């Protein structure tokens with residue numbers, strides 16, 4: 587019998603459970619699903635290019651198909667699924683597991699109780715929703731770059747920019763409304779552009795994936811140079827020494843580093859992990875990111891015998907699904923709380 591205490595303090599017993607733990611990580615334009623046979627490290631995973639930008643009926647249908655395929659690959663059936671952890675690019679109100687705010691845009695089809703969205707195909711299976719960056723932080727903390735770290739901030743920098751904070755006691759810090767860690771909506775330029783969240787000069791207005799593609803397009807415009815098709819293409823060109831793409835990523839790293847300074851001066855983590863699509867360019871981005879943090883941050887976090895460490899993601903696009911699997915197993919199903 588395995589006896590563990592979950593991150594919200596709930597004691598659960600896993601030893602007699604035969605089944606599958608599911609993690610679903612939904613981004614703006616992509617989705618990763620992973621299934622683990624409980625009691626082993628045997629994991630099957632899959633990826634699809636549908637995400638929250640599509641109608642909810644589309645991506646939830648695809649997620650359910652992927653869960654069934656992956657459980658079959660583990661010689662299990664859908665009836666063996668015991669929990670589904672669900673990462674969404676939104677803020678989740680912790681008390682009731684409902685959506686507080688879709689920060690990136692109001693146009694997405696994300697309303698209601700995420701815990702109900704899988705009930706047609708997986709009745710009686712608890713669905714535990716959380717912010718996607720929170721879950722990626724938790725995945726890295728348990729299984730990746732954050733193993734053994736006192737505390738950490740994980741940055742998910744892709745189409746949007748979010749962050750998750752795991753504090754020194756292993757607790758994900760969500761805040762009252764689930765809005766903690768919205769790094770992409772810290773104002774880095776008070777005279778900057780209006781952001782889709784309604785604020786001004788947010789980090790996302792200068793460092794989110796679509797803005798970086800805009801910057802490369804602008805630089806190429808006077809020349810007969812084909813711009814990158816997407817953020818992965820931009821990163822691959824930078825890794826192959828395209829000077830424009832390198833400079834754009836350097837600027838993004840400096841801006842993300844500046845925003846991280848604001849967060850680190852407040853919560854003072856032991857570790858910063860750069861993940862999301864930009865995590866693939868960690869070797870290029872971390873030196874300028876760290877330089878910005880040194881320039882604007884409190885010196886003690888760098889001069890102490892145990893200075894803050896700044897590293898790239900180890901788990902890549904599996905981080906969120908691994909965190910979702912872990913949280914799904916360790917957390918009681920959300921209840922409709924009267925104390926809101």
Ligand SMILES: [Zn+2]
Pocket residue numbers: 770771772781782783784785786788790
């Ligand atoms: Zn914003």
